[in-house]
Amino acid sequence: MKNIFTKIAAIAATSTAFSVAVAAANNPAQAIELNFNWQGDAGYSAIGSFSYDETTASTIISESGGGATNFLQSLSVSFLDPSNNPLGTYNTVAGGVSQSDFFKFNFDTSTQTLFGPFDIGGGTGGKSFLQGTVGDSLFLRQYIGQDKPNITLDQNSGSINVSKVPEPASMLGLLAFAALGVGSSLKKKQASC
Template sequence: MKSIVTKIAATVATSAALSVAIAVDAPKAEAASYNLSWTGDSGFTAEGMFSFDDSFLGGLVTATELDDFMISFLDPAGMELATFDYDFPAPDTSGEFNFNFDSATGNILQLGSFDTSDGFDLGTDFDNGDLGIDFYTSDGDEGFPSVGTIILDNNLTPMGCGAGTNALPSDCETLDIGGELVATQKSVPEPASILGLLTVGALGATSALKKKQASS
């Protein structure tokens, strides 16, 4: 009986060591993935996600580095207004899509105009005559909020909101302004965490077998 228990203990220890080695040698996930969320001053919301190759972690991630980007807009009652699911490496927006993410700080840049490297523009594509939801940072022009303020518009004509949000034109319905677009990294176990769990499990199994061996 004693020799059998010893063999079982050795087998468990070997399996644990092999599992640890696999965990340590396993390659990192190919994509870094984040959730998106936003709430405007009037209660409209946005939720979505984006991902990119983790080789870009630590730097500025723009549309050219993205693998996937999806965002949905909802009214205060939770009814969906529109969903945009962009195709990459080139989104279907012919240059209207603007997104800049500082992966070192985890912040989406949104202090500048919709067409600059520190702002964003998501939603409709005026160049193609698309109508509907547009989500962008203000450029501070006359009639618009200060630079960087987030605006959610419903464009009723291809010309969009030419006259701004304080004096609403007939071709635009401003739904909400304000708030912050937030990126939250999705929870994925790190290799070190997996290693710790395997080590604890292996030690527990070995201890239990030693107690059984001693009682035999």
């Protein structure tokens, strides 16, 4: 009886992986999503993600200001204090439209690295934002009010990490192979009993 369930699980996993592979081949992914994270010297941090259409994007993506973006489809960021308590989450770019007049973003699609002027996050009424120059210095700042200076909460040497979000088809394929491995192990175990 266990042998039948093992075979059914293996067939189902293989079928799922094959279906996903066929669907991906017929509908190639256009949007690519990447994660980024920043760690300040005093323990504050920023985590976020952004996406763009890889079929239309140039090698260098440079965006600035409010309104329609050239290539970015989305960019969101969350800021955390040293105890990982949230300071705020901001959708700086949503649906290909920047929500901030101060927005600055530069990304090299070939090396998958951020570079140059950088300014993301909120903009008014006690909002937080990450700004500076990637590779030089980045500051996590908080806007307090119109006639008051911004408060610098943390900074670092300009280091910010970018990583690609795994595609769902890749994850399902890995799960299918894992299921086949488990099925094979169970089959060997049954044969030795």
